[in-house]
Each structure stands twice: as C-alpha cells, then as structure tokens.
Amino acid sequence: MKPMKSIDVARIAIKMAMCTREEEEILKNKYWQQGVKVAAVDYGGEYVNSISKIIERAVVAAKREGIIEDTHAAEGAVAGAAHEAAIQVMNKAMGLNVGGKIGIAYADEHLCVCVFFAVGMLNLNEVAIGLGHRSLK
Numbered sequence: 117m118k119p120m121k122s123i124d125v126a127r128i129a130i131k132m133a134m135c136t137r138e139e140e141e142i143l144k145n146k147y148w149q150q151g152v153k154v155a156a157v158d159y160g161g162e163y164v165n166s167i168s169k170i171i172e173r174a175v176v177a178a179k180r181e182g183i184i185e186d187t188h189a190a191e192g193a194v195a196g197a198a199h200e201a202a203i204q205v206m207n208k209a210m211g212l213n214v215g216g217k218i219g220i221a222y223a224d225e226h227l228c229v230c231v232f233f234a235v236g237m238l239n240l241n242e243v244a245i246g247l248g249h250r251s252l253k
Contacts (some may be wrong), residue, residue: 133219160215200248
C-alpha cells in the first residue's frame with residue numbers, strides 16, 4: 117500500500133469530525149482496513165474555558181482507540197495538533213459556546229486532529245472548523 121500524505125490523513129480527520137454516530141463505526145472499520153487509525157469524540161461547552169478540555173478529550177480518545185501509545189511524544193503530538201485546531205476557531209468562538217466533534221486520524225507519520233463545531237448561543241449558531249497536524253513516528 118502506498119504511503120499516505122498529510123493531506124490524505126487530514127481529509128480523514130475532517131470526515132471523522134463531521135460524521136454522525138451511525139457513520140462513525142462504518143468509517144472506523146473502513147479506515148482501519150486501509151491502515152489508518154481513527155477516532156471521534158463529541159464535545160460541547162463554553163469555548164475559552166474549554167480549550168484544555170478539548171485537548172484532553174483528544175488525547176484520551178486517541179489512547180482509548182489505540183491510535184497512540186502511552187508515551188510523552190505521542191501524547192504531545194495529539195495535544196499539539198488538538199491545540200492548533202482549537203485555536204483556529206478562536207475568532208468565531210471567543211466568549212461563546214461550542215458544540216460538535218473532534219476527529220483524529222493517524223497513518224504513516226501523519227497525525228491530524230480536526231474540530232468541527234457549531235459556535236454561538238441559543239439557536240444563533242455559526243459553524244467553525246480547525247485542523248492541526250503533527251508528525252509522529
């Protein structure tokens with residue numbers, strides 16, 4: 117099988133963040149068969165107070181789903197990519213609530229974390245997406 121490029125892994129992380137719960141299991145099986153480790157986890161809360169929780173949820177999900185091993189380098193790669201993704205939605209989310217999913221994909225040396233959130237209050241929502249990439253061997 118041909119090695120995956122970072123853009124291919126990024127697309128998969130985005131798909132995992134955007135899929136429904138029903139689609140999630142189908143996609144997990146599909147991507148595992150292609151050699152891509154994936155996970156998705158829901159998240160919601162007030163943005164500013166949630167950045168560390170978003171990062172923590174990504175790391176816990178990556179470990180739980182066997183995407184990464186329990187090492188400092190692997191946890192740091194997920195945390196760094198999750199932080200980058202979360203910061204990319206800051207201009208839209210500052211002072212508001214966010215709700216949506218975190219998608220994670222890892223293949224070859226590429227690790228991508230995507231956040232796909234509705235941003236707002238009550239029923240007045242905007243949509244934001246952020247993506248972070250790290251290299252991990």
